[in-house]
Each structure stands twice: as C-alpha cells, then as structure tokens.
Amino acid sequence: MLYYRTYRDALFWHIYDMDKGIMGPAAVEAKRIGAKEYPFMHKGRVCDIPGTIRAMGRGEVRGLWCVCDNLIVAEIGNREIWDVMKNKLDFTFVSDFFMTPTAELADIVLPAAFYQEIDLLAGAFGYPSNYIIATPKLVEPLGKCKDDREVAIELARRMGMDVTPWHSVKDWLDWRLKYLGITYDELYQKVGSRITLPREFRRYERSQPPFGTASGKVELYSSVFEAVGYDPLPVYQEPPDGPVSTPELFKEFPLIYTHYRIWSYMHSEGRQIDRQRRLAPEAYLEINPETASKLGISEGDRVYLDTPKSKGEQPIKFKARLIPEMHPDVVAGPHGWWFPEKPGPEYGCFDSNINALLTLDPPYDPAIGVMQCRAFLCRVWKAESQ
Template sequence: MLCWAPMQDDTTIHPSQCWECNTYCGSLVTMRDGAIVKIAPNPDHPNSRGAFCVKGIRAVREWTDNDSRLTHPLRRTGPRGGGKWERISWDAALDEVADRMAAVRGAHGPLALAGAVSGAAFSRGTIMALLMRSLGSPNWLINQDLCGGCQALSEKITGIAMKNGEDIDHARCAMLVGRNPQAADPAQWMALKRLKQRGGRIVTIDPMGGPAADLADLWLRPYPGSDAALALAIAHLLIRDDRYDSEFTARWCHGFERYAARAAEFPPDVAARLTGVDEADIAAAADLYADGPSVFVPGHGIDAFSAGVQTFRAFDCLVAISGNLDRRGGNRLARRPKGMRTYLDLLHDPKFRLPLDIEKQTIGARQFPLWAGPEGWQTACHNPSVIDAILTGDPYPVRAMYISGVNIAVTYPNSARTIEALQSLDFLVVASQTMTPTAGYADIVLPKTTTLEEEEVQLQPGAPCVSYTRALVAPRGEARCDLDIALGLRDALAKRRALSEDFLPWPTMRAFNEYLLGDSGISIAELAKTGFAVFPYTLGDFEARGFATATGKVELYSERLAALGLDPLPGYTPPRAAREPQAVMDAFPLVLLTGIREKTYHHSRFRDQPWARKVSPDPTLQIHPDTAAAHNIADAQWVAVRTPGMANSCRLRAVVSDRAPPGVVATGMGWWDPDAASADKGALDININGALSYAGPWDPVSGSPDAHGLRCRIEPLHPTA
C-alpha cells in the first residue's frame, strides 16, 4: 500500500495508527481537502489485523474537531476552580510559566518542581521526564500505579518482558485473568474468537460475568483479589503430575525447588477454600492449561491493588515453568529491531540522567526503590507520596507542577485530597485538549494537540512491529504538541538561568522519532508507506543471551526482592476486603470492584462528547439481583457508594444483573461532567475515585493502592437524585 491512495474528488487514504491506548491498532484515514472524513481499521496491520474500536473510529476524530477544544493559552482571572479565564499569547504564557517556576525553584530548590503525565508508554511521558530533569528535578508522576504498573514490575523482577506478546492465533488454550478484551482490546477479542472457531479452549478467571466469561469453556469465578492462590494451585498440579517443562525449568529457571515448595502450600482444597472456586474446576483449569501451547492473557482485574505484583508473579512464573514462555502459541518475549531505542531507554540512558544523589531523592524512592528513583521501572514518583509532600512538606516541599494530558483530579483516588493539593500549590500549569476538572484548577492552561495532530513512532514489542502515526491534520488553533511545549518552556527557563541541564536536544518530533529509530534501518519514509514495519525475530533466542536478571535466568525466586527484604517468591495475600476488622465488614458488607472497561471511554477521556454521553449517559454500578433486593435497590435507581474511612461517596446508577456475583458490586472509572456547575465538574460526585482512598496499604513493590477489592456499602437515593 502506498502512503496515500488517490480516489475521486482529491480524496486520499493514509495508513496510520491509533495510540489512544497501548493496543496500537492500525488505521486507514480518509482525507479530503485537508480534513478527515473517515477513520477505518487497517486489515494489513500485523498486530490489529483489521480490529478497531469506536474510540479510534469516532472518539479521537471528534475529540480533535469538537467545539470544546482548547485552541489558545488561558490565564486564570478569578479563584482557582472559578472558571474565569482570559486569552493570552503563547509568549505571555511561556513567560509567566517560566517566571513562576523559576521563582519556586529559587525559593525551594529544583526538587520543589514536579510534572505529571500518563506515563512513558507514549512520547509525552519521556518528554515530561526529560523536561523535569532539565530543571534539576527527578520528580514526575505517572498513572501506571493504577494501570499496568504491577504487571510491568512483575515482568521486570522475574526477567520476562512479555506484555502484549500473547500469541493467541497459534495457541491451543488461552487463560484470561481479569481481562475483558471485548471492550479493552478488539484485536485480542477477534483472536480469541478465531481460537474458538478452530477448536481451541478458553479458561476465563474473573469474578465478573460478561463476554469473556460467555466465550469460555471453563469460567472460574474467584473471590475478588484471590487470583494468586489459583495460579499457585495450578502450578502445584503441573509440578505434582510432572506436566511442567522440566528441561526449560532446570536450565533457565532460578529457585525452582523453593518455588515448588511454595506452590505445594496451595493444593486444590486449600485454593478452593481461599478463592471459592471448586476443586474440580481448579483441576480442570490445570488440565486445559497443561494441554498447550497455552497463552496467558492478563487484564486490569489483577492490577492496581496492594498484592498486584505478587499476583502477576504467580501467573508469570506459571507461564515459565509450563514451557509457554517465548513459544509459538504462548507468551512471546518483547523484542525490538537492532539499533532502535525505546522511551524507557531514554529514561535510563546515562546521557539523560541527573546525578545519582539527586535521583535518590525522588519522592517514593526510599520506600519503593523498584518503582521510584534511579532503579525504578520508569524512575517516576510514588504519586500519593507526592500529594502528601504538597500538603505537608514531607519529605520536602513540592510547590509547582506542570501537568500534561492527564486528568489527576479524576483519575487519582481520593479526588478531594488531590484537588486540595492542586489548590494549595504556588503555581499550576496544565496542558490539555479540553477544559478538564484538573485544568480547571490551573493558573495557566495550554492548548495541546490530539493524537491525530501528532507524529508518533511506537515499538510494539509483542507483535512484533514498529508502528507509525502521522500528523494528519494541522493543530487546531494554537495547539502545540508536548515536545514543542517542553522546548518553549526550556528556552524561557534558560533565559532565567533556571535550568540544570538540557536533556531535550531534538528540535522537532521528526528528529525525536528519527532518534528512536536510530540505526534500526527503518525510516520514517518507510513507515509512512504502510503505517508499520515488521522485523525478523527468532523464538527462543534467549538461549544466546539469557534473561534480564542478575542470574541470567527467569527468577522464580527473585534475588532483588530478597535483597530488599521482601518475599522473593510469588505468594498469596488475602484480599483487603477479607482482612478488614469484623466491625468494618459489618458496616461495609459488600466488595467493590472498579476499573470496569467501557467501549465509549478511555479512562477520563471523551466525557465531553455528545455521542459518547448518548451511548453511555451515566456512571453505572453492576449489582446482582439478590444483592439489590437485600438493599432495596431497583434497576436504574441512583445509589450512593461508600468505602471505609472516606467522607465522600459516589453517586452511580444501578444496573441489576447477574454479571456481578452476589455480595460484589462493580463500576468503571474516570467519570466527570463538563456541564456540572461545581468546580470539580463531578469529580466528587459521579467519580468512584472520589470515594476511594489513595493511602496504604500499598503494594510493597509498586506502591499501588487497593483501587478495587475494597469493602463498601450502598444506599438507595431518592428517585430525583
């Protein structure tokens, strides 16, 4: 396919890629007279193979074109959150931001500055980190403690980077754990349906019913948060019955004997008692998984809680001992073209690092060294500790923030405390496409480009291929991309002698992307022709290089965790809902699951689009009929959800069905209302994070809070509420 295909009336089709989420689906974008008229899936893309979702087809386009777009810089003219703004020029905006940030830096030092972004899965995360480092601060916040971080830390510790490497198309069995690909990953969902059509088997492990459970040959419905016990029980059965890969394990796994002893603590009868799953079903799951090749397909349901890393470790180690690691039909290891750099490479490149003594002062590095600071996965902060630092000055003051493309007033738990922190800052600048609740508390708001206005190169290590997003339309109004904003701030701060280093040597996104491609032999021109480039790989090439651990092996027993005084073996921790004192259980008799995925929204994005609100008009709470009856709740009735220790509740509309098990209620996240009269735009009303705590207990490795699996109670509200 050419980079454009001529049609009648000067219409062209451009291959590109959607990077709204990290499934990175290939797209075909139809243009006419410089405008986008259609976005469709690209059937030739090696990863998505014609799969696409409504967010990529419609939401991103309307996000770019809708009337709520911010098109020029704004300065606050009234109190924070008051909604009073005046238009200013970019020069005035950059000067004011530089003046205020330089003043904070001069008064409190560089560490008093912090940035916040979604993370380094996209270019904006790396750019934010390098801007903060240029200012002399190691402090930047990412959202992965709430989405994907536990999985990433598990894979890093164990030595098996295999995210997005699920080879479903060649598997005999797929084991889905806490995953709803029908809403979260259309390419994965299509692959699972192909697996079924050719006679493959699917095991779904999820307390929630839904499409994944409906598709399954075997559905295990464990008590929320107890999944690790299931993984260890399955491992025990494979080891006991000599159905594991003894050759691979002997040669390439570190600590097998100790791991086997740990798994032996979870025979099916014990796991059944801990999880509520029948012994026979546990044995059946082990039989299906042992009849490989089998692929592990994880989801958000086992991420973002205080035992998330060890839960992922339990499944990751199962993949390794079963012989399904980097095997056709199993879980492929991540790869890249030789000579190509990744966003994480830039974060860890000595050329772009601050002195070690400064990076060790990253907020959270002392308590969570594998998450924050010089050894950290992305080197980013522990978010709730930054909120505490803003409000208390401990371990040191954080007085100014630059937030780009992330809506932390909504997406961080305990929204009221996050908003309190934002309001207490000496200075806050937010770059955003629309006026989100977070942007509403800023001193300066900068208009930011959307993914259709930006060029991006993405390595898809599990596909494996390199994908390309072209800047298809000019930025709306005066919107700028993250790199252009960062360069403008860098230059303005340099004039005020407020830089420690210059870690942003790229004058344009094209130069940045070419730097990533490096000596790979892949060019932007080549990528533009089809929207992607595939590269050769050989399964099992770890034979030549080993694994990325101190031992060079898959660490079933983690030497790094042992050195930190943490449990070096994958283990089971009772869910928080089961650990609460009896008085709390009595007062909060239900278990709350959050993060349920929706087709129309991506986290807090697209909430201001009329079509999306028409399809999904209200935040919902899924509740079993028996639970609803016990609490006098009718279908479609508004209810209040409360959790222990939180003054704020969340208002949701009940959906009564058997998708939720008795005693469990479930909801999504990211809700806010652009038309709400309140300053928080619904963040403290219809947003479940407003009713959740960001305090501990935290995962001892990732610092993740319990974002689901919490005790709660529900109360019916008046019909007019």
C-alpha cells in the same frame, strides 16, 4: 525489556539507555519521592504518586504540569488532590483537548495538539511488535495548539537542562530510528511508510545470561525480587479492611466494592463526546438481584454508596443495574466519572466518582507504591428521592 530481548538490542537499546541520561546526579536522585521506599521505582520518569501529592501539600513540590491527564477525576483521593491543586501549588499548567476539573484549577491551560496534528512512530517502540510505521500529521496544529513533546523539549531548554540531544520533535523521531539507518522523513517516503523487522526466536540461547535472569532460566522464584528484599514467590495479602481482617466493620459495611471497565471510555476520557456518552450515559452500580432485593433496590433505582474511608464526605450516587452473575457480597462501579454538562469548576467530579470516597492513605504496594483501588468495604442504600 521484553521487546528489547525479542528484537535487536543494537537497534533499540539507546532508547532505554537514555533513561540514565535524563536522570540527575546521585544526590538529586536520592531525593526523588519514593526512591528509598520502593527499590523498583528506578526509572527517571517514575515517582510515588501518593507521596508526591502529599509533598505538594507540604510545599516540597511547588509546580505541576498535567499532560492530557484529568488528575482530579482519575486518581484516588481526588478531594485531597483538589485541595492541593487549588491551595498549595505555586504554579500549575495543563495541556488538554477539553476543559476538565483539573484544567479549571490550572494557572495556564495550553491547547494540546491532536494525533492528526503531530508526527508519530507506531509499532515496536513500546509494544512487542515487529514493525515500525511512520504516521505523519495530516494538518498543522490549529491556532496555538502545541505538540507535548515540543513543549517538553523547550521547557527543558528554558530550565537549562541540557540532557538530551534533541532540539526539535523531528530530531527526537530521527534519534529513535538512529540504528536503523533511516530518518523519519525517509521512512515516511517508503512504500507503506513501514519497516518490518525479522522475528528472532530462541534469543535466550544467545543472550548472556539467558532470559536476563541471574539463574539463566525462566524464574518462577524471582531472584530479582529476592535481591531487593521482596518475597520471591507470589503471595496473597488479605486487605486491611474486609470480612476476614475486620469482621465487625464488615457488619456495618457488608459489601465489597470493585471496579468494572466501560468500553466506550478510557479512565475519565470521553464523557463529553456525545457518541460515546450515548453508549454509557450514566454511572451504574452493578449488584446481585438477591442483594438488591434485601435492600429494597430495583433495576434503575438511584442508590447511594459510602465506605469506611469516606471520613464524613457525602456518599456518591449511582443507578442500580442488577447482574445475576455478581457475587452477593460484591458490587462493582466505574471509576473516573464526571459530568461535563454540570457547572464548573467541579463538573460533578465528586458526585458519582468512587475516588471521592477514597484517600491517599496506605496500604501501598510494597514494590512500586501504588494504592489499593479495589476490594474495599462499602454499604449501599436506596435514595429517598428518585
């Protein structure tokens, strides 16, 4: 909605409106997992992740297509997801560039096409930028590699879902440019393969209502949240487990875990690429030096970590990295870690991955149902064998 209002709705609104076109009848949409519990989950592409995984376990969802998504490694509760994918689903297929723990459990693995092998549009589709660029493929997809969009269009056709006007990826690209009066091939032939859109400021002066809000104002007190029964103002909610909520449990698990980002990786991606792996070869746990000293931990030591949510599972392993700026009661580690060099099918996806110690259980965000993935209790100790 940001760039719809920032630029010209006449040029792009058909893309948003198509969401309505790909949604099923009301009776079917009412069955969409999470639709009743989370009113903001209103788009046809969105579902409640923990609810969907649990529905797979109950046999209510029987098939899965993962598109370059290492679900088992990247999502919380990966042990439960492993069991569901291995034992509960009737059929799973994965499109990816590399073999992963998720792909190992698929019935079929489809080789995905790289960016250099597919036609793309960059710019104002999805981002508040004022340009559109055609970035055509450099080579045809090698072997049996397929563009994910081609697979989706063909899959919908085979399933009898005649809900889109597209018969090919090129049709889809042309449709996105529909109200610009140009086709994808024509855009590519332009100098620079680019269209620059005029920036329009103070659109709120011409919009009805201004700012797209009921009050016509920038709302710090959200009338939209209030209308669906949520607190209209930002509110702090204490985690269910922590030094305030559960002080006795905090004595047993006296540290608070959070995540940090590894810039050479994106979620679980990149561990099998040598150049990226050299930048971050191992999973490190960041810990305050004073806290580490009390635990007998030195820089580079192997350490174990577990949580109250572990439910008897093996603790996970890290290397210690001493960070003076870290709060004494807080430790930080990466998520989505796996080891492509280790034997499959697991590839070490439970060894140093915090998701292996978490579950799909509540608490959930009340608006869209996402799980708590930070600020939970843990304990750390030095491994006997270094």
